[in-house]
Amino acid sequence: MLWACILLPQLALDTVQRGRDDANSPLVLIGGPAQRRVLQAVNAAAADLGLRAGQTLTAARALADGFTCVEADPARIDEVQQLLAAWAYRFSAQVSLHYPRALLLEVGSSLQLFGPWTSFEARLRTELQELGLRHRIVLASNPVAARMLVNGHDGLALTCAEQTRAALANMPLDRVGLPADAAQALSRMGLRRLGEVMALPRDALAKRFAAPVQLHLDQLFGQRALGLDFYQPPDRFESRLELNFDVESHQALLFPLRRLINDLAAFLAGRDCGVQRFELHLEHVEGPDTVLKVGLLAAEREATMLFELARGRLEPLRIPAPVRNVRLLAADLPAFVPQHRALFDPRSQQAQPWEQLRERLRARLGDEAVMGLRAEADHRPEHAWQASEQGAAGSLAVAPGSRPGWLLPQALALPEGGLQWLGQAERIESGWWDGGDVRRDYYRIETREGLRGWAYRDLAQPGPLWLQGWFA
Structure with a gap:
């Protein structure tokens, strides 16, 4: 198994800044008691003013002016972390928020689907940038090692346990997640790197330090597994x-x-x-x-x-x-079925599928302005086509091309000069039961301009040729 850790070092500040459209204005995140407000994080524009995290708000205002102060919102930070977990669930079924400001995901089983790690990592970084979140990413053979290595590295990719152990051995003791008192005690012993600690006899470490220290070291080197709660996406x-x-x-x-x-x-x-x-x-x-x-x-x-x-x-x-x-x-949130596309799509890049164009028209013009057509069981053309809601099924199936796609609101008298007659006449006699009796001979015609229409002669009242619709 291979585990990727995505660390979000400025999550609290990014959570605030991604909701603002003035990214270039000075912004600071403040916290602490009312008597002593402290700058917890600053963006690049605020840093250019000389502001730094850890300064008191009083000192910051004495140093510079014109920056915006915002309180950190833990609920909003948690909401963004849940969003990130939902986003990462696209790439792996094993996603965990075990560590704060970090995301763990098992990617070894995903490489066959998303390509080698270099391209997979590039895709993760691109999408995280689009989400407005600064990040660091490390790949290691177990989740605890990945989380601790990302404290000192970015872009490190370790694909086996041996490489992971070698990288851990060079990590400073204050970067590997040891309890503060244990890290200080080891430092007073003259130890600076994790490899120096692991070279000590295991029994001596067990006698000097509490059991959680040895458990953490074992989990770092993959000798014991860390129990993780995996993310399950909500239904809304x-x-x-x-x-x-x-x-x-x-x-x-x-x-x-x-x-x-x-x-x-x-x-x-x-x-x-x-x-x-x-x-x-x-x-x-x-x-x-x-x-x-x-x-x-x-x-x-x-x-x-x-x-x-x-x-x-x-x-x-x-x-x-x-x-x-x-x-x-x-x-x-129903299932999503991607639209079928041909391998070599002849449409231009600017062309839109009909479904997207239809939705844009409905949004701009209103739901009632964009309607569909359905065929009814009536031979009279003016009764056979009925307006309906988009997607509503009709009671009759119509063969494509058998009837014109554009039916005129009222039939128009058509001069017969220059027309070409296509095929034989089709007689329609219907409507005696509702008082709308018609007796017509329909013809397919073509004009000099190449337009194809549908015209008829009224057998009950002989007269001109009447145009009733156009074929697409």
Whole structure:
């Protein structure tokens, strides 16, 4: 087995910053008691002002001005960790959040599916960057070793137990997860590296130190297994972003909306499912939430498409009051069936599948503006085609090309000059039971421009040729 550890060294700060669209403005994360507020983390722009983690807030304000202070939110940090576990579940069935700010996943059984580790690692890093999370990654032969090695390495790949033991032997004692008192005692003995400790007699270590120290060393070198609780994805997705300021325009809501949709897409990919309905809750300072419901005719999970659909529903909406928070809820998560594509798809890169175009039109124009057609058991063309909801099944199957795809609202008189007649006439006599009796001979015709139509002569009232529809 091979275990990858993804360490998120700035998870608390990244959790705050990924919800803000001003990434280049100075931002600090503060904590501690009210009498002595301390900077816990700073972003790059704040560091350029001379601010550092560990400074008191008073000293930071004396040193610089114009930076934003934000409190760390443990609940939001836990929510992001759960999202990461759902994302990693796409790559491995054994995903664990055993260590804080770190993700463990067994990848040895995934290499045949996702390629060699170099390309697999590159894919992990790319997707983590898209999620807005800084990270370090190490591959080792057991999960405890991977977690401790990532304290001092990034990009290290150890594919066997011998390589893992050799790398562990060079690790400083304060980086391998030993209890603080044990690490200090070993340091006072003149030991600096883990390899020097492992060279000592095992019985002597057992007499001098408590049992958990020896247990941790055994787990580091793979001599004993660490019991891990593996992640199980939930049956619904729910995420909430606090804006920390009042928003009154649709444009200002697009950034948090995109972040929530990207998180939803990562969750769906991890569960290997799609979403057919989700709700966007705009939480106001006062009054009930404004709920925006987005429904699709088929399950989808592509972030770009879901964002465009939500955006199309959001922009026509009148926001009744300033928005303070945004929450996304998705409970309808059916199985996702990817669209079948040919190996050499003749469509251009800009062309969209019909399903995606249909959903975009519904989002922009409304559900009632985009309808389907169904065939009814009636020979009269004006009664045979009926409008229906997209995806609704008709009561009659129609052979492709037997009837025109575009039926005119009213038949138009057609001059016969320059027409080419295609095939024999088709007679339709029907409708005597409801007062709409028709007796017609239908013909397929072609105009000088190459357009093919469907025209008839009324046998009850002889007259001109009437055009009733066009073939695609």
